[in-house]
Amino acid sequence: MKLKLLFTVLCLAVSSYGAERVVGGPYVVNPAPRAATIGWVVETSDVKVGAEVGKMDRTVPVLRGDKVSLTGLKPGTTVYYQAFAGEEGKGRFKTPPAGRASFKFVVFGDTRSRHELHRKVIAAIEKLDPDFVVHTGDLVNDGYDTSLWPTFFDIERELLRKTVFFPVLGNHERDNARFYEFFDVKLPYYSFNWGAAHFAMIDSDVPNVASGSGARERFWTEQTRWLEDDLARNQKADFRFVVMHHPAYTVNITKGGHVSQETQTLVPLFEKYKVAAVFAGHDHNYQHHLKNGVHYIVTGGGGAPLAPAEAPLPGNITLKVESVEHYVPIEVEGNQAHIRAIALDGHVIETIELTAPESPAPAAKQ
Secondary structure, three states: OHHHHHHHHHHOOOOOOOEEEEEEEEEEEEEEEEEEEEEEEEEEEEEEEEOEEEEEEEEEEEEEEEEEEEEOOOOOOOOEEEEEOHHHEEEEEOOEOOOOOOOEEEEEEEOOOOOOHHHHHHHHHHOOOEEHHHHHOOOOOOOOOOOHHHHHHHHHHHHHHOEEEEEEOOOOHHOHHHHHHOOOOOOEEEEEEEEEEEEEEEOOOOOOOOOOHHHHHHHHHHHHHHHHHHHOOOOOOOOEEEEEEOOOOOOOOOOOOHHOOHHHHHHHHHOOOOOEEEEEOOOOOOOEEEEEEEEEEEEEEOOOOOOOOOOOOOOOEEEEEEEEOEEEEEEEEEEEEEEEEEEOOEEEEEEEEEEEOOOOOOOOOO
C-alpha cells in the first residue's frame, strides 16, 4: 500500500525565498528502508565579473543546497512530498524494499555537455519510471562553475522528482564541495542496499583528491580497505554491484588519461567477493567486458562528445562496443537481473542476463 504523506514541514522550510529562487530539485538521496533525504538547490544571489571596470558581462550564481531528512518511513512504499510551493515542488519516491524483491533502475553517465542530447537521454529514462537511477560521474563539465549546476538540474528535473538519485564523482566534478553539499555526501564513497542487491559507490578520481602523491595514495588505500570490508559484509546479497567513474577495462587506450591504474588494482577484489557487475563511465560510449565471471560495463553515453570504439581488448574479454548515446536499464526479479543497453534512437545494443548464486536471501522485514 502506498504511503501518502504530504510533508508540510518542507513547505515551511521553503515557503518564501524573496529574491532567492529554487534552481534545482527537488530530488531524493540517501534512502534507507525507513529514512531518506530530500534536497533542492537555491540561487541566493549572483556575482558580476568582467575584464574591465564598469563592464562586467558575466554573471555567476551563488548557490546553496537545502535539505530535510525524513524518518519513520516504511520499506518498499511510495512516499509523496511537497518540498516547496507550486507544482514544481511536488515529488515522489520509493523507499528500498527489505529482502528479495522486484525493482528496476537505470545506469547512465557523462552528461556534462551537449545539453540537447542529455535532455533526450533523460526523457527516455523518465518514460521507464525507474525506482532509482545511478549516475557514473561527470554530471557537469566543471564542478567549480556554479552556472553549470542549474542547467544540470533543469534537464534532469522531471526525472529526479519521481525517483531516487545515486551519483559518483567524475573527474569533471573536480572533487568540488558542491557535489557533497547538493547530494548530502559525507565521504566520496558510500554503499546502499535495494532489496537483495548491494551497491558500492566509489571515487576513482584520484588526481583531484589531493595535490600530493602521498595524500592520494593514503586515500586510495583507505577507500580500498573500506571497499573490501563492505563487499565482505554483504556476501549474502543476491547481487553485488560496484559503480565508479573510471573503468577498470576500456578499449579507449590511445588516450592515456582513460586508463586508470588505480581501478585495475581493484579487479582481484571484484573477483574474490563475486561482484556481479562493475559500472563505469569516463569513456563516452558503451562497452561490455567479461573477465573471470565479472561483467565490466562502461556507460558514458549521456551527452558528452562520443569517443570512438577502438579495437577489442586481448584475451577475448570484450563482448560489445558501440559509440552511441545510450542508457542502461536493469530489472531485478527474484534472483535474476535483466540488463539492457538501449541507444538513444531506441535500438537495443545488447542484453545481459545475470543469475544470483544459489544462496537464500534475507527474509523480508515488515
